[in-house]
Amino acid sequence: MAPASVTTASGATWQEVAADRQRHRDATLDQLCPPLPKLLTDDIPLNTTSIPGSLLTEEELGITGTAVEDLAAKIASGEWSSTTVVNAFLRRAAMAQKLVNCVTEILPERALKRAAELNAYLATHKKPMGPLHGVPISVKEHVGMKGLDLNAGFVGWVGNVADEDALILRCLWEAGAVFYVRTTQPQTLMHLETSNNLYGTTINPYNSTLTSGGSSGGEGALLGLRGSVLGIGTDIGGSIRSPAANNGVFGFKPTSLRLPVEGLAVTMAGAEHIRPTPGPLSTSVEGLRLFTKAILDRKPWLRDPTLVPLGWRDVDGEPESRGRKLRVAVVWDDGVVRPHPPVVRALADVVEKLRASEAVEVVEWKPWRHDLAWEIIAKLYFCDGGAEEAAAIDASGEPWRPLSKWIIRDNPHVRAHTIPSLWKAIQERDAYKAKYAELWNANATTADDNNTSEVDVILCPAGPGVAPKLETARYWGYTSQWNLLDYPAVVFPVGGDAISVEKDGDGQQAEGAQSHAYPEDYTPLSEADAYNWALWKEHGAAGYRDAPVSLQLVGRRYEDEKLLRALENLLDAAGLPRSC
Amino acid sequence: MAPASVTTASGATWQEVAADRQRHRDATLDQLCPPLPKLLTDDIPLNTTSIPGSLLTEEELGITGTAVEDLAAKIASGEWSSTTVVNAFLRRAAMAQKLVNCVTEILPERALKRAAELNAYLATHKKPMGPLHGVPISVKEHVGMKGLDLNAGFVGWVGNVADEDALILRCLWEAGAVFYVRTTQPQTLMHLETSNNLYGTTINPYNSTLTSGGSSGGEGALLGLRGSVLGIGTDIGGSIRSPAANNGVFGFKPTSLRLPVEGLAVTMAGAEHIRPTPGPLSTSVEGLRLFTKAILDRKPWLRDPTLVPLGWRDVDGEPESRGRKLRVAVVWDDGVVRPHPPVVRALADVVEKLRASEAVEVVEWKPWRHDLAWEIIAKLYFCDGGAEEAAAIDASGEPWRPLSKWIIRDNPHVRAHTIPSLWKAIQERDAYKAKYAELWNANATTADDNNTSEVDVILCPAGPGVAPKLETARYWGYTSQWNLLDYPAVVFPVGGDAISVEKDGDGQQAEGAQSHAYPEDYTPLSEADAYNWALWKEHGAAGYRDAPVSLQLVGRRYEDEKLLRALENLLDAAGLPRSC
Incomplete structure (x- = not known):
């Protein structure tokens, strides 16, 4: 897949870039064979959650309605082939895109190639490649995927291409996972909803007047429609949990520095004052655990030395x-x-x-003083006063989305810190943590x-x-x-x-x-x-x-x-x- | 003990403050009973290590010549009373002060009171209070001790008094330790030797023309003379290891965020870009382990939530x-x-x-490129361009020591960072760590x-x-x-x-x-x-x-x-x- 050629760097307007990205996304959907049926009449209904079910085959429904742990077991036993499973999720994810606008692209070619490899592996070795053998995982767009565009929701970043898969993807890949779809996120990644100028707004499958949440709102909506049963989000203020909650699925934000952030596209790289963390959204608690354990079992701290070397700890029977x-x-x-x-x-x-x-x-x-907690964290989110966010938005001339303005420009706690004021804010943070x-x-x-x-x-x-x-x-x-x-x-x-x-x-x-x-x-x-x-x-x-x-x-x-x-x-x- | 009243804040010159601190130190030495013998003739010999041995009793020599683990065993068994042990170390520490100028004060009153408590505990409970029951531990001055002056080597900070013991002391205390002496450190804590304008220069007991190292150079020299067999240092660039090496003892810098820094007096509080860590100096490897394990067994991370909750892990037989x-x-x-x-x-x-x-x-x-490593760390040591260090020095009008000037003012990598330049330096740090x-x-x-x-x-x-x-x-x-x-x-x-x-x-x-x-x-x-x-x-x-x-x-x-x-x-x- 060639990198995006329509970019603001090459002279396109932000509207042209957005239109091209949407064409690209739609082209990936058009690769499905057979093609998707027409899902909607003229009006989008309030609640779209039942629509995919009415259009999928019994087998596709069975597969996409299965919890991660059972899915993994059925693929490992050979009951379902990886290819069949991936195809079912590709189709349902594509339907979800048509209904709630939650996808930046589907990856049929890559995913089916991978599925074929996994089928062959299972046939040869008579055992799965790892605990996630054949499990399709949906991925928030800003988690870098080798050779694919990496825009993090900024029009001006379109044209950036990831050199290699993010470390979290490498760990999951080694555990046998299949990546088949990339999902939407908001401009700045700092909204509790999902809208940007590239793809528009991701809406809630249960009620189209509501947000799917954010920033992992593409994931949330996709899981809400069962276009995925396990997805990767990231969270620095609620970005996994808000979309999981809004769409009625499970979402887990681990303690930071357990799962790797290496290879994620973000502004403010080097800011370690409040740390983001990746984490899973799933339709089952066991899905959250399988995801987290599979990554920790790969000892990601040996490859990303910012992490804490804590493997998965068994707590059966606790307390x-x-x-x-x-x-x-x-x-x-x-x-x-x-x-x-x-x-x-x-x-x-x-x-x-x-x-x-x-x-x-x-x-x-x-x-204890959750109002103070907000002041402290808001003071540490954009320590350059939002300069990098502003630069990333303004690079293309795209407009500020209202919630970008809300969290950065209208936020009374945001300031361009000096080193002394940063250190003071960090001390306030640590004092609050000690109090708690x-x-x-x-x-x-x-x-x-x-x-x-x-x-x-x-x-x-x-x-x-x-x-x-x-x-x-x-x-x-x-x-x-x-x-x-x-x-x-x-x-x-x-x-x-x-x-x-x-x-x-x-x-x-x-x-x-x-x-x-x-x-x-x-x-x-x-x-x-x-x-x-x-x-x-x-x-x-x-x-x-x-x-x-x-x-x-x-x-x-x-x-x-x-x-x-x-x-x-x-x-x-x-x-x-x-x-x- | 009343806090220092002769301070620059109350109008004294830096020389007057220094003289008063030295008088205070000497007054604590004078509390010893019987008084110390005269140690020196007019000239200090090159090598003073044999002098205490020639003036101590056999019992005192036996006690101060014993490794921590054996000392702990003999106290726990009742063979040596805590009081006897503490007295021996108080006397030998006082001698060390006379020979190499490594002490800011000895604490006979506190230490003997504590020893009496420990004796009573052992008599009552027939078991030690903890793994360090009765073990005397020497403490670098900037580790806060309740009610005592806390100047971190700055004349202008004399008069600061710690509200409570530093967390690391509380953990050791709970394990049964006795604190009996506080030791010298250099101006700024950022020299690999130990000299400041309050107490002068701490010299090496093996060769008086050499440095004891730093910044925990009081500890190093004290252990070199066996005025201690277990001491607390701190290290952000070699400050435990340089004095341990220079004085021929063991010194351990753990990974950061395992042992607590809460309650240490330092400049640049809130700077987390390069983290200091406390750690032990000892005359035995087992002393290092006992110290570290005793603290981790107290779960310090529950009290200082910046720490990583890794308890002591047994590795017998590894590899x-x-x-x-x-x-x-x-x-x-x-x-x-x-x-x-x-x-x-x-x-x-x-x-x-x-x-x-x-x-x-x-x-x-x-x-791999250790020159680059120095550039990166030097760029992150004084992110405010050394402003807080300068303020702490200049508050009293005391002169800059040559090595303070060397590491801050003459250091080509030091700069007053902006937030963007700080983030860039942090990214360089993490890239270097990833490379290693x-x-x-x-x-x-x-x-x-x-x-x-x-x-x-x-x-x-x-x-x-x-x-x-x-x-x-x-x-x-x-x-x-x-x-x-x-x-x-x-x-x-x-x-x-x-x-x-x-x-x-x-x-x-x-x-x-x-x-x-x-x-x-x-x-x-x-x-x-x-x-x-x-x-x-x-x-x-x-x-x-x-x-x-x-x-x-x-x-x-x-x-x-x-x-x-x-x-x-x-x-x-x-x-x-x-x-x-």
């Missing part, structure tokens, strides 16, 4: 092996923004089930000698509501909090419990939803809360119809393995499924 | 358990500065013994399938010579290399193999030393090498008489435990002792 219940601390709201009623309702429902469970003990977590560590320690040590009151995980909202209306995803606090602290965090769907007018009411006056609705005399906690409240008053439950409801579970720093185990225990205790 | 020899890669010189003949000779002697050993395989390591990781990986994978050629450790000089003449310790490359890479590194004495004119010759012409001497037609490798060569030409072996000769062993990042085990195996194979 039950210590003869006590899983202790879950609940954050109802963060003291800055009260979540919309459906989130409050879902949290209450889950907590009620956990309280009734033998396996879990529920306590309250008192959030004290909170965990206090919980651990004020109890009896057996430490039975040690908090294992924090259960909290995944955001200030369900998937937001387009261009309204302004509040990052529920996810960025855990980036500042560098705690692992995972979001999970609350079953089939999507928003419905019946359950969540339509604005404040709705019947049967009083206990989770805003009080009559509600006073906003902050400016951000007033904005969030106004959104609910304006749109109500009807405005968010069918949106999945998700929650978030958070562990202590580097306790990634324990967190995933705790999530399974929590899901079991609450009667929720481990896959969706 | 023998894998059925192969320890593979040691030798760096003869770093391609920038050729070490002085005694170092070349010692390295050759050790390598010859290792080659003859069944347990070790020796290969060559080709250093490739070297290890290449060594590991170009061999046969069993990976038997994987290099375990690198053996190299600890510096460009033995302890340098005062104010000549300008070349950091042999130690700073491993700070840039963040590899664990340990220095060890080469037995009783100190410099002698007979072995090392006196300049180039000496008999019997040709093979290690500079060639007749030597051409310096660099400007730094020309300087180093000139020192040898000027002073020769006679100028460095009696200086201990030490070498350095380096492990891969985070392989701290393996490194210490490898050192023991190497010492055994070379017929060198594990304690000194």
Whole structure:
């Protein structure tokens, strides 16, 4: 595949570059054989999630409806060939593109060549190449793929070509994976939605008036439509978790410096003050684990020495092996923004089930100054005052997207740091982290000698509501909090419990939803809360119809393995499924 | 103890502050009972190491001559009381002060109170409080100690008082340690020698014309005189290893982010581009291990969340358990500065013994651009162009020490960074680290399938010579290399193999030393090498008489435990002792 030749560097306008990228994307879709059927009539329906199912074969439906772990088993046993599996996902991903605009290109040639190699390997060796043998993995565009364009959502970057696969891809490749599709991301990678001037806006498959989330919003939407069951996102403020939550799938942000970022296209390379991390989105908890373990088993720290050499640690039986219940601390709201009623309702429902469970003990977590946490992290996101972001946007003359402007130009905490002001901000960051560590320690040590009151995980909202209306995803606090602290965090769907007018009411006056609705005399906690409240008053439950409801579970720093185990225990205790 | 009242903040001159600090130090020495005998006649002899031995009791000699691990065992068994042990070390430390000027204060009151507590604990519980029960530990001054002055070697900082013990002290305290003496450090903490305007210069006990090294040079000299057998240093460019090497003891710089720096007084707080780490100096390898394990066993990462949560990992039998020899890669010189003949000779002697050993395989390591490594790290040491260092010095009007000027003002790589130039320098750092990781990986994978050629450790000089003449310790490359890479590194004495004119010759012409001497037609490798060569030409072996000769062993990042085990195996194979 030749690199993009229509670039602003070669004199094209940004509109011409965008049109060319879209033509390229569509051309990759046209390689499918047989061609895709026509999916849509003139109007896009509100909820498109059932459309692929009505057009795929039974076999394709079976394959794309299978959780990663079962998929891997069936390919390894030879029940399904890699080629059959890859073809099914290529077709469903292409359909997802037509429905929600979540793909930058599909890779039929590469993926089918790889599948053929894997088939041959299995035939020859009578064993799979690795734990992900034949598993198709979708990849956010800014994760470099050898020989392919690498634009990170900036029009001016079109024409950059990756010299080799990003290290995370090399690790997954060695474990047997197949890469078959690349997905959209927003301009700057710093929105909790996905829109850029190359490909437009990625919308939510459950409700086309809502965002798929961001920045890994192409992944989120693709998984929501089951055009993928395992994808790679990246997260520095919620960019894996927001799209996973918005699309009703699982999304895991590990502690940083475990999974490699080498080979990702980003602005501000060298900035290590707040670290991004890659991580998986999946339709199952086991998918998150398989992905993470497969990479760690490749010892990526030997190739990327910025990483911490912590292999996958088995935590089977934790904390039950210590003869006590899983202790879950609940954050109802963060003291800055009260979540919309459906989130409050879902949290209450889950907590009620956990309280009734033998396996879990529920306590309250008192959030400590999450407003300060936002100030600190926002001060460290763009330490050059946003100069590199601005340069990357302005290089092509493309317009600033509203949420780019919101997070950089309208953000009162952004400044062009000097070295002394940077060091001061880093000290504030570390002081905040130390304070939060004290909170965990206090919980651990004020109890009896057996430490039975040690908090294992924090259960909290995944955001200030369900998937937001387009261009309204302004509040990052529920996810960025855990980036500042560098705690692992995972979001999970609350079953089939999507928003419905019946359950969540339509604005404040709705019947049967009083206990989770805003009080009559509600006073906003902050400016951000007033904005969030106004959104609910304006749109109500009807405005968010069918949106999945998700929650978030958070562990202590580097306790990634324990967190995933705790999530399974929590899901079991609450009667929720481990896959969706 | 009241905080210092004579400070520049309260109007005193820097000379008055210094005089007051020295009076305070001497007053602590005067608390000893019985008082110290007169140690010196009018002239300080070249080598003072035998003096304490001639004035201490047999019991005091026995105690201070015992390795940490045996000391701990004898205290735990009740053979020696904590009080007896502490008293012996207090007296010997005070003597060391008189001989080489390595102490800022001794702490008889605190230490004896603590010893009494420990005695009572042992009597009551019939078991020690922890693995360091009663072990006296000497502490570099800038490691904060509750209620005591904390000046970090700056006159203008006198009057700062620590609010609480540094976290590393709290961990050691919980393990049963006794803190009894605080030791000197240079102005800025950024010299490989130890001199400041508060206390003057700390000299080398083996040869008073040489430096004790730095920045933990008070520790080094104190251990050299056995006024301590276990001390805390800190290292960002060689500050543990230079003084350990110069004084013929063991010194260990762990990988950073394992041992806590919380509570240390430093300039440039918030700078995380090159990280300092604390670590032990000891008269035995086992002392290094006991210290490190005792701290890690306290899980310091729960209190300082910047740390990586890696507990002590047992590596008994590594690499023998894998059925192969320890593979040691030798760096003869770093391609920038050729070490002085005694170092070349010692390295050759050790390598010859290792080659003859069944347990070790020796290969060559080709250093990759250590000159570039110095440029990169020097560019990241003082990212504000040295502004905070200058402010700390200039606050009192004290003069710049020559080596402060050398490392900051005369250093061509120091600059006041902008954010973009900082990010660029960080990228250069990470690229260099990645390149060095490739070297290890290449060594590991170009061999046969069993990976038997994987290099375990690198053996190299600890510096460009033995302890340098005062104010000549300008070349950091042999130690700073491993700070840039963040590899664990340990220095060890080469037995009783100190410099002698007979072995090392006196300049180039000496008999019997040709093979290690500079060639007749030597051409310096660099400007730094020309300087180093000139020192040898000027002073020769006679100028460095009696200086201990030490070498350095380096492990891969985070392989701290393996490194210490490898050192023991190497010492055994070379017929060198594990304690000194």
